[in-house]
Amino acid sequence: MLTSQRRALIAARLVRDGQIVAGELAQELDLSEDTIRRDLRDMAAAGLLKRVHGGALPLAPPLPDLESRQAMSTGVKQRLGRKAADLVRAGQLVFIDGGTTNAELVQALPRDMALTIATHSPAIAALLEKHRAEVILIGGRLYKHSMVSTGAAALAAIGTLRPDIFFLGATAIHAAHGLTTGDYEEAAIKRAIAAQSAETIALMTREKFGTVSPHHITGIENIAALILPADMEPDTSAPYRQKAVRIIEA
Amino acid sequence: MLTSQRRALIAARLVRDGQIVAGELAQELDLSEDTIRRDLRDMAAAGLLKRVHGGALPLAPPLPDLESRQAMSTGVKQRLGRKAADLVRAGQLVFIDGGTTNAELVQALPRDMALTIATHSPAIAALLEKHRAEVILIGGRLYKHSMVSTGAAALAAIGTLRPDIFFLGATAIHAAHGLTTGDYEEAAIKRAIAAQSAETIALMTREKFGTVSPHHITGIENIAALILPADMEPDTSAPYRQKAVRIIEA
DNA sequence: ATAAATCATGCAATATCGTGCAGAGTCAAG
DNA sequence: CTTGACTCTGCACGATATTGCATGATTTAT
Numbered sequence: 236m237l238t239s240q241r242r243a244l245i246a247a248r249l250v251r252d253g254q255i256v257a258g259e260l261a262q263e264l265d266l267s268e269d270t271i272r273r274d275l276r277d278m279a280a281a282g283l284l285k286r287v288h289g290g291a292l293p294l295a296p297p298l299p300d301l302e303s304r305q306a307m308s309t310g311v312k313q314r315l316g317r318k319a320a321d322l323v324r325a326g327q328l329v330f331i332d333g334g335t336t337n338a339e340l341v342q343a344l345p346r347d348m349a350l351t352i353a354t355h356s357p358a359i360a361a362l363l364e365k366h367r368a369e370v371i372l373i374g375g376r377l378y379k380h381s382m383v384s385t386g387a388a389a390l391a392a393i394g395t396l397r398p399d400i401f402f403l404g405a406t407a408i409h410a411a412h413g414l415t416t417g418d419y420e421e422a423a424i425k426r427a428i429a430a431q432s433a434e435t436i437a438l439m440t441r442e443k444f445g446t447v448s449p450h451h452i453t454g455i456e457n458i459a460a461l462i463l464p465a466d467m468e469p470d471t472s473a474p475y476r477q478k479a480v481r482i483i484e485a
Numbered sequence: 486m487l488t489s490q491r492r493a494l495i496a497a498r499l500v501r502d503g504q505i506v507a508g509e510l511a512q513e514l515d516l517s518e519d520t521i522r523r524d525l526r527d528m529a530a531a532g533l534l535k536r537v538h539g540g541a542l543p544l545a546p547p548l549p550d551l552e553s554r555q556a557m558s559t560g561v562k563q564r565l566g567r568k569a570a571d572l573v574r575a576g577q578l579v580f581i582d583g584g585t586t587n588a589e590l591v592q593a594l595p596r597d598m599a600l601t602i603a604t605h606s607p608a609i610a611a612l613l614e615k616h617r618a619e620v621i622l623i624g625g626r627l628y629k630h631s632m633v634s635t636g637a638a639a640l641a642a643i644g645t646l647r648p649d650i651f652f653l654g655a656t657a658i659h660a661a662h663g664l665t666t667g668d669y670e671e672a673a674i675k676r677a678i679a680a681q682s683a684e685t686i687a688l689m690t691r692e693k694f695g696t697v698s699p700h701h702i703t704g705i706e707n708i709a710a711l712i713l714p715a716d717m718e719p720d721t722s723a724p725y726r727q728k729a730v731r732i733i734e735a
Numbered sequence: 736a737t738a739a740a741t742c743a744t745g746c747a748a749t750a751t752c753g754t755g756c757a758g759a760g761t762c763a764a765g
Numbered sequence: 766c767t768t769g770a771c772t773c774t775g776c777a778c779g780a781t782a783t784t785g786c787a788t789g790a791t792t793t794a795t
Contacts, residue, residue, distance in 0.1 A: 238783070266785090269786080273783085273784085289793085
């Protein structure tokens, strides 16, 4: 790898990850830490980044999490994920279901928060690489459609956990039929996690409201909170408010 | 080869690979590095590329995904991964270790092959989403450095499997000390998988040869095959040939 | 307060570079 | 056909750049 490529990579990483850890990058690129440090030193002298002990940071820290990111990302799922992340406290055991909305939740979690995160989604687990959190991966047979662990092994592993919060993903929500999903095994897993957890919180986008899928997960009354988009029709969300569910608008 | 042909080749390589390394190209074309350097110098003066120490880069480089390609040297890992994929047969139970080389192996697997793949790496599991293969995910506490499941839960899950092939990743290989890695727990897991598997196959890039890490996985004699780059110094690979290991050059 | 990690610096080994020069090939004028 | 100008190429050599290691200083974590 050419020197200039390496420096371009450093610049790209800074944008992508918001930080560079000298030791990690040295190992990843199979170089001595001295080389990385020299790069960082030179690039800092050239005004490309800010040198800090242990690595480097971007010069203009993109005001994280709050204003700039909210301004930048107008995605509904990002907004839901951010609201969900606000509910997480250090020290908790949090179970995160699969799905793209929950992936946004992970992205919105502060990277240095000390907590334990359990998941049966390999994609969610992989996203947590740069986080300080302890990660417990639930194994099992992967259900191909939604890419989460299912089966007896997964159920057994879930039985050993008592999560404080379960962030549930479902394919449909209905005032009468509650939360439902498309696969039998998947529904069983979600039920098991919910049964173990102190609180279950559902993140739902607009198009899922009022729909029903074949397999029942749990009723609305068992949900501690429902996170939904702020710009929904009031009529649509009204039935859930009546069920005494806590509604969080994002 | 005419000069203009050579320069056209350089331009094409720049588009294809995103980089030119003067020494490599000189060797490949059986020319002196001086000639290549002169080409690069002239083409840089003509505004066709950007000259850097060691070679040249395109003027306006970045395809967005170029960064990830640059990170993995020059496709050595792809070549290793392809050779490894050739060893897999339909119907087998294959255990795939974590790591970027094994990720290339997954990419090289035919998507419609019917087999079962077990892994304790969430990243590997996530890559298998589009494959027809049945996937068994080994759960456990994620060891953060290499992002694979470790601990009692992982060991127990591994104990239920009898893989036909185990594609092992290690951080070091040494003729006397065998295969080693940097973490105690990780080594224990790898040993357990190897013990269950009919064959263990190691994929190793050049820089790992002759090095030793703190924790022992297994001896060379227990490896059914060793996949290594074809362009290695014969002296380096000789000790492993003598150990009656099957050597596959990629 | 003590240990561990990170850092800056100097040094040596290696890689790469630019320049000058010489041999080989090309081409056109003589 | 010969000659000379020109170009291309490879080699030699000193200059420069890059890298890894050792050392002692500094910072951070416990």
